Amino acid sequence: MATLLVTHPAALAHLTPPGHPERAERLRAIAAALAAPRFAALDRQEAPLAPEAEVLRCHAADYLAAVKAARPEGDVRVQLDPDTWMSKGSFEAALRAIGGAELAVDAVLSGAAANAFVAMRPPGHHAETGRSMGFCLFGTVAIAARYALDRHGLSRVAVLDFDVHHGNGTQDLLRDEARAMFVSSQQFPLWPGTGAADERGPHGQIVNLPLPPGSGGAEMRAAWEPALARVAAFRPELILVSAGFDAHRDDPLADLRWTEADYAWLTGAICDLARDCCGGRVVSCLEGGYDLSALAASVAAHLDVLMERGA
Structure with missing residues (x-):
């Protein structure tokens, strides 16, 4: 089985204003990095368009209707909140991000793929x-978990x-879902302030790992090692990853000091956990990462490990 890479050109048509950090160039940088010969073995597939009803696995119907109604025409870009824009x-890009995540879940659970990475935008883990x-419209990974x-x-x-945020x-979307464990490391304090x-949730299945500004790989390992032991005790049948690469030391939006080697270590630790508890079944979805060079190199390091562990 190969590692599945899911993407779609529609993700490039989600346009933000000039100077916005969440821009189409992020995916172009990733695509250029994954064009290297060592990634030739990836099983590359296009993200399908998810039915709108899939959004309702996690979001309110009136919210879906409001986002749909906000779609502009032509070259206009509309602002939904201080950070999030629509073109x-x-x-379509947001629905294909959901469709791509669900395609990856199908492939990994059926055994058609060893593991998967979904390179789509807009990201999703801030949408409530x-x-x-x-920058997020719909909670892609939370929807994939419910799916x-x-x-x-x-x-x-x-x-x-x-992700660094x-x-x-x-x-919010999985807070009341006892079947889903959520573990998040983030710089703290930092936007959005949570x-x-x-913050443990009503079932105690939420684990937050706040990391101080300026901390690096050593602090990340010290936080994640015991957290992964808790995940192992939960015995998940599938692991979904919100893969943000903005904790990198070169990222402009935060102040952690991770490197590509740190992302490789954490990816390997997640894959080892998945091997032991759920047959290696990992579906990873792109979230943040705003320095283009750091993003491309970190995603490549992430895929290197996914491919090696999935071989």
Whole structure:
């Protein structure tokens, strides 16, 4: 089985204003990095368009209707909140991000792929039940988790988020879902202001790992090693990853000091956990990462490990 790479040109049609950090060039940088010969073995597939009803696995119907109604025409870009914009192509891109994540879940659970990486945008882990936030329209990974639980009949899934910003949206969307464990490391304090260690959820299945500004790989390992032991005790049947690469030392939006080697270590630790508890089944979805060179190199390091562990 190969590692599955899911993407789609529609993700490039989600346009933000000039100077916005979440821009189409992010995917172009990733695509250039993954054009290297060592990635020739990836199974590359296009993300399908998810039915709008898939959004309702996590979001309110009136919120879906509001986002759909906000779609502009032509070259206009509309602002949904202080950070999040929509262009004509954004709604399709967001639905294809969901469709790509669900395709990856299908492939990994069926054994058609060893593991998967979904390179789509807009990201999703800040979108809450009834509002957009932080560049995100819909909670892609949370929706994929509910899809795995309800469509595939799984009993337990884990969502692991290593973006530098707290996955407040995923936490909100899965807060009451006892079948889903959510673990998130983030710089703290930092926008959006959530992610303190005492945020545990009603079932105790939320684990937040706040990291101080200026900390690097050693602090990351010290936080994630015991957290992964807790995930192992939960015995998930699938691991979903919100793969943000903005904890990199070169990223302009935060102050952690991770390197490509740190992303490789954490990816390997996640894959080792998955091997032991769920047959290696990992589906990773792109979130943040805003220095183009650091993003491309970190995604390449992430895929190197996914491919090696999935071989």
